[in-house]
Amino acid sequence: MPEPVLEAVNLTRAFGAVRAVDGVSFTLPKGGSLGIVGESGSGKTTTARIVVGLEQADDGQILVDGRPRTARVRGRAARLARAREVQMVFQDPFLSLDPRLSVEAVLRETLRLHFPGADHAPRIRQLLDQVGLGTRAADALPRRLSGGQRQRVAIARALAVEPAVLVLDEAVAALDVSVQAQILNLLADIREQTSIGYLFITHDLAVVGCVTDDVIVMRRGAVVEAGATAEVLNAPRHPYTRLLLASVPRPGWNPGRIAAERRAL
Amino acid sequence: MNVLDITDLRIILPGSARPVVDGVGLTVAAGETVALVGESGSGKTLTSRSVLGLLPPGARAEGSIRVAGDDVVTMDSARLRALRTSTAAMIFQDPRAAINPLRRIGDFLTEGVVSNKTLKRATATARASELLRAVGVDEGALRRYPGQVSGGMLQRVMIAAALMGDPALLLADEPTTALDVTTQAEVIALLTRLRERFGTGMLFVTHDLDLAAAISDRVYVMYAGRIAETGPATELFARPGHPYTAGLLASTPRLDAPGRRLTAIDGRPPDLRTALTGCPFAPRCPSSTEICGERAPLPTAAPGRPDHRFACHHGRRLAEGSPADA
Numbered sequence: 001m002p003e004p005v006l007e008a009v010n011l012t013r014a015f016g017a018v019r020a021v022d023g024v025s026f027t028l029p030k031g032g033s034l035g036i037v038g039e040s041g042s043g044k045t046t047t048a049r050i051v052v053g054l055e056q057a058d059d060g061q062i063l064v065d066g067r068p069r070t071a072r073v074r075g076r077a078a079r080l081a082r083a084r085e086v087q088m089v090f091q092d093p094f095l096s097l098d099p100r101l102s103v104e105a106v107l108r109e110t111l112r113l114h115f116p117g118a119d120h121a122p123r124i125r126q127l128l129d130q131v132g133l134g135t136r137a138a139d140a141l142p143r144r145l146s147g148g149q150r151q152r153v154a155i156a157r158a159l160a161v162e163p164a165v166l167v168l169d170e171a172v173a174a175l176d177v178s179v180q181a182q183i184l185n186l187l188a189d190i191r192e193q194t195s196i197g198y199l200f201i202t203h204d205l206a207v208v209g210c211v212t213d214d215v216i217v218m219r220r221g222a223v224v225e226a227g228a229t230a231e232v233l234n235a236p237r238h239p240y241t242r243l244l245l246a247s248v249p250r251p252g253w254n255p256g257r258i259a260a261e262r263r264a265l
Numbered sequence: 266m267n268v269l270d271i272t273d274l275r276i277i278l279p280g281s282a283r284p285v286v287d288g289v290g291l292t293v294a295a296g297e298t299v300a301l302v303g304e305s306g307s308g309k310t311l312t313s314r315s316v317l318g319l320l321p322p323g324a325r326a327e328g329s330i331r332v333a334g335d336d337v338v339t340m341d342s343a344r345l346r347a348l349r350t351s352t353a354a355m356i357f358q359d360p361r362a363a364i365n366p367l368r369r370i371g372d373f374l375t376e377g378v379v380s381n382k383t384l385k386r387a388t389a390t391a392r393a394s395e396l397l398r399a400v401g402v403d404e405g406a407l408r409r410y411p412g413q414v415s416g417g418m419l420q421r422v423m424i425a426a427a428l429m430g431d432p433a434l435l436l437a438d439e440p441t442t443a444l445d446v447t448t449q450a451e452v453i454a455l456l457t458r459l460r461e462r463f464g465t466g467m468l469f470v471t472h473d474l475d476l477a478a479a480i481s482d483r484v485y486v487m488y489a490g491r492i493a494e495t496g497p498a499t500e501l502f503a504r505p506g507h508p509y510t511a512g513l514l515a516s517t518p519r520l521d522a523p524g525r526r527l528t529a530i531d532g533r534p535p536d537l538r539t540a541l542t543g544c545p546f547a548p549r550c551p552s553s554t555e556i557c558g559e560r561a562p563l564p565t566a567a568p569g570r571p572d573h574r575f576a577c578h579h580g581r582r583l584a585e586g587s588p589a590d591a
Contacts, residue, residue, distance in 0.1 A: 177513055178512065205446075233520060245520065246450075248520055255453040259450055
């Protein structure tokens with residue numbers, strides 16, 4: 001097994017009396033893809049925000065390439081170095097891009113910040129190409145782009161700094177299925193070409209089956225099941241995982257029985 | 266009898282080069298659940314909202330929309346108001362956005378029928394508590410504010426509110442999209458039970474093909490404002506006749522085939538600023554030929570299956586092929 005690029009050890013975060021994240025540990029191997037699934041209130045998003053640094057853990061540790069990812073850093077260089085470790089793609093591409101910056105300007109700004117002095121034009125072309133955006137899209141403002149194209153821009157921006165880990169928080173949830181498939185395939189291609197690791201936060205079990213090697217299932221802040229994705233989806237051990245799987249609509253689906261099981265759990 | 270009968274509906278928005286909804290026809294019989302499936306911009310939400318006369322400012326509707334026999338397109342505002350409180354009701358996607366947070370749930374439930382003088386206040390309150398019990402919410406919720414209950418609970422309140430006027434037709438616009446999967450199952454179980462008990466016809470608008478397949482009797486698939494395909498749910502998903510339906514099925518991630526690369530539909534739907542010639546799906550379609558760009562296909566029935574229809578020049582060939590493995 002390749003060495004871990006990201007390790008979370010016993011993360012804990014409470015909001016008042018609510019233990020949003022309660023002793024969560026996981027390991028993401030280099031170039032691997034780990035899914036975190038759960039419903040609202042499971043703590044999956046808080047976990048992701050702790051990994052990125054948007055939220056502080058009360059207790060526990062994040063390691064990137066074996067080095068502790070300190071919660072607060074001093075100085076510009078240290079802050080930028082920290083940003084290059086982990087990048088994030090958010091759910092809503094309509095909200096995560098500056099409406100006044102063209103696609104090219106977004107990428108140029110990021111590159112200038114992290115790699116000052118270099119000629120960025122070739123790298124911008126390479127990034128646009130990597131996420132499947134044409135030169136026409138490069139000059140466009142975000143409002144001229146479709147949802148799928150905006151999410152491609154968000155991915156290109158995250159890739160620009162060559163992060164070790166990409167955290168995707170419900171990154172395909174707001175897209176139509178036909179566009180969602182394009183983005184999922186794109187993410188699979190990028191992982192093949194680079195050695196980037198994915199931390200994929202989602203509520204959608206079928207999406208997890210598509211893009212992850214391993215998965216952890218969270219409920220009420222704690223990990224209830226962890227394992228290889230195929231195993232967890234085919235032979236779930238925890239009753240809550242079984243309930244989640246049974247809840248996915250399919251022909252012959254019996255919502256009445258699921259409702260009864262949910263109340264029993 | 267049909268509780269909803271839409272024929273040749275066209276909805277025109279100011280500033281667009283083509284109708285947003287273009288020649289849509291669909292029916293819902295009493296006690297039947299019909300799914301209207303499509304992606305964003307397909308016109309599915311506008312179609313369902315037009316049934317209650319809820320169109321955006323400046324929009325114009327042509328054609329006919331009959332709810333329990335009465336044409337909505339020509340109704341004045343007084344009759345529309347009566348229609349919305351009694352004959353037809355809508356369950357919206359986001360209960361937090363659709364329910365006034367500053368008024369008690371009891372007020373929200375009774376307001377419509379009381380102001381319309383259908384029921385006296387006391388009778389309305391009694392009916393509200395009965396319906397709350399039917400949707401599995403404690404009647405103590407009557408005195409609570411929307412902010413004091415969970416999202417799943419509030420969606421049940423919205424369903425109870427929709428049933429207050431004893432409607433013949435329920436319009437559900439993505440009623441479970443904002444909910445967790447296990448909560449979704451509960452809400453769907455509830456809707457199914459209520460339909461059996463009250464005999465209500467339901468038009469279920471959704472982008473989720475699996476959900477549509479699981480709950481509906483019949484399905485309509487919309488693309489660029491037109492009905493691409495319609496038929497019995499099991500038939501349509503097992504043997505799609507329209508390449509768009511087949512494409513949607515192939516691009517949906519499946520639990521029973523994980524890890525497989527998805528077959529995405531390239532490109533994107535036509536935008537409203539361009540007029541359409543020929544089939545709206547042709548530029549993205551793997552089976553398209555010359556005729557597709559020239560002439561819009563008319564709906565044709567699958568051989569031997571008159572209730573399975575699709576608007577595709579090559580549909581017959583597709584539907585006659587082996588069952589889709591998607």
